[in-house]
Amino acid sequence: MRESNVKDKILDVASRLFYDQGYNLTGINQIIEEADIARASLYNHFDSKTDLLLAYLEQTHHRWFEEMDEFLRQIPGPREKLLAMFDYRIHRQQKVKYKGCHFSKISAEASQHEIKVFALVRVHKERLKNYISHLVHQVEHKGTLDDELLIDTIFLLQEGGIATGSVYRNSQALKNAKRIVETLL
Amino acid sequence: MRESNVKDKILDVASRLFYDQGYNLTGINQIIEEADIARASLYNHFDSKTDLLLAYLEQTHHRWFEEMDEFLRQIPGPREKLLAMFDYRIHRQQKVKYKGCHFSKISAEASQHEIKVFALVRVHKERLKNYISHLVHQVEHKGTLDDELLIDTIFLLQEGGIATGSVYRNSQALKNAKRIVETLL
């Protein structure tokens, strides 16, 4: 097996377990067992468990936006794209079985001292809000809310919708959030 | 020390640590040390760490709504009460140093098998939404959104606002959320 394949395998298994079980409930032992590699092999590719966590967050961040770009590529205008963002999040929510936002989840259980982790969470949320901001400035909307408040509305409805979906294990909140934005746009 | 005082002391210390450090990062050892009680004393009052977690969630739930009732008691009408709910959450957010919703935080790190924990989280969120629902049905609003969508908007803006506040460690999102609701009401 090529070197990179071992590293990828470790990261794949760790990513799945970190999200499904939680970071703190996932031990190094389980990762090496399910990845079927030696204990020292893990520490050859990653300095520590925290290092593995950072790699997980970075990969998840990049894939998240790659998939969204792909999802929205065919959608024509900014209004349609803003609404399709909700479809993307509903689609993704179903794919990950309603366990919530990867970044919010880690943010909730990480030690306060791991400042690099929180920095990555902020980067992710910031980029999402910038994406929404870009589209809102392009769209000709009703003007019930001004641009800045509309950006916040769309962002917060998505964040609230994902959080609520993880509590009820369904997409109802996000579907309602989409209808709200449809009415306001 | 009276029996109940020991039990209260354990629960107080555990509550503080569960929220500040996270449930999984808080060990029984630290709880007994900071509460200054014997190891077996804890197990005399609580069957297990999970039992302690459930007691923490129940107490937090009751106090949360007690404090909100107190906060909103003087506020005159339903419109003002709906807006003051945001003030309550901002006030509370500052008090707990922006570490997010107690229930969402536990929901994010608890094992999927602890179904009683998730049931309590749903109870808490459900009661909050019912409270909002009650007020919205009383208020005479603009009608930009119908009652049901307005209830979801207010609920999701609060949930998103708290989550976002825990990422940025400030109240900006909740303050903007309040302005949005002011515009829509």
Place this chain on the structure above:
DNA sequence: GTCTATAAGATGATAGAC
């Protein structure tokens, strides 16, 4: 009801052979 001592297992990380 509270105490100390201890159990049995899991934790993250390292040493040294190949």
Place this chain on the structure above:
DNA sequence: GTCTATCATCTTATAGAC
């Protein structure tokens, strides 16, 4: 680069004395 063996520490929980 991968391996096995091992470390010191921490985990939740229980036994038995007072």
